[in-house]
Amino acid sequence: MSTALKDVKRITTHVLMQMKNEGKKITMLTGYDYSMAKILDDAGIDIILVGDSASNVMAGHETTLPITLDQMIYHAQSVVRGVTKALVVVDLPFGSYQSNPGKALESAVRIMKESGAHAVKLEGGQEIIEAVYKIIASGIPVMGHLGLMPQSIYKYGTYSVRAKEEDEANKLISDAKLLQKAGCFGIVLEKIPSTLATQVAQSLEIPVIGIGAGNGCDGQVLVSHDLLGITKDFNPRFLRRYADLYTVIKESVENYIEDVRSSDFPNEKEQY
Ligand code: KIV
Numbered sequence: 001m002s003t004a005l006k007d008v009k010r011i012t013t014h015v016l017m018q019m020k021n022e023g024k025k026i027t028m029l030t031g032y033d034y035s036m037a038k039i040l041d042d043a044g045i046d047i048i049l050v051g052d053s054a055s056n057v058m059a060g061h062e063t064t065l066p067i068t069l070d071q072m073i074y075h076a077q078s079v080v081r082g083v084t085k086a087l088v089v090v091d092l093p094f095g096s097y098q099s100n101p102g103k104a105l106e107s108a109v110r111i112m113k114e115s116g117a118h119a120v121k122l123e124g125g126q127e128i129i130e131a132v133y134k135i136i137a138s139g140i141p142v143m144g145h146l147g148l149m150p151q152s153i154y155k156y157g158t159y160s161v162r163a164k165e166e167d168e169a170n171k172l173i174s175d176a177k178l179l180q181k182a183g184c185f186g187i188v189l190e191k192i193p194s195t196l197a198t199q200v201a202q203s204l205e206i207p208v209i210g211i212g213a214g215n216g217c218d219g220q221v222l223v224s225h226d227l228l229g230i231t232k233d234f235n236p237r238f239l240r241r242y243a244d245l246y247t248v249i250k251e252s253v254e255n256y257i258e259d260v261r262s263s264d265f266p267n268e269k270e271q272y
Helices: 013-021 034-043 069-081 101-115 126-137 150-156 166-182 194-203 245-261
Strands: 026-030 047-050 087-091 119-121 142-147 186-190 208-211 219-222
Touching: 013 026, 013 087, 034 047, 034 069, 047 069, 047 219, 069 087, 069 101, 087 101, 101 119, 101 126, 126 142, 126 166, 142 166, 166 186, 166 194, 186 194, 194 208
Parallel strands: 026 047, 026 219, 047 087, 087 119, 119 142, 142 186, 186 208, 208 219
Antiparallel strands: none
8 A cells, every 4th residue: 555645754756656646746946055955855845956056056157067976975965964854866967977877877876875865867868878777777766857958058059948849859758758768767857848848747657847847747846046046147937036035145144244343243142
């Protein structure tokens, strides 16, 4: 008998499958550090993605390409320490899996062994399918990522909507099927037309998580810094901001500066 979802103590890949089968939407956000991971986990998020978007929002790089495997492992270790329930998925960074399946497996094993995370995510379909088979054969759960794949930004040239043309849409559908056949437990679809994403989600048995892919997916993912309004200059149509933490933090720091400069802080109650 399957466990009722409300009794679930830990989100596993099996729970995610059960959620899809029961029509329960899956929630996923990025996390890169202990404190944020703890808040996301306490709030009840299903999946925390230690995304290579850490390269942008944590390290200030223009693209996701520079972040290293060691740096991803450091972020993943910090996130895992803050989590008691969510499934922690870690991006394999650019250059750590594309060259050959053996290298891909070594990178995935390092992430699992050194961070304690629960799964890895790779960008691509048919081009990396042997790597996906090899990693899954070793017992490591794999999530796919199709559509806009930021690690290939210099191939595309822009971050615009992908798979609008029939050829690219057909390749995406066939890649999604290949990833499912290889044993992926889920797939992220980034920035593609919602009709295509819905078609993929309805035709696959595994959960499809969208970002800029519309409401027909089995779940949604956003970069937490974007959702919280810590980043300011990134305003794609698909992003809903739930807070303006940039302003909250900036005003708090300005108030602190003023209080220190005017000798208002610390007051008598704030000293020994
Ligand atoms: O790295 C990341 O944040 C991602 C999400 C955009 C899905 O891959």
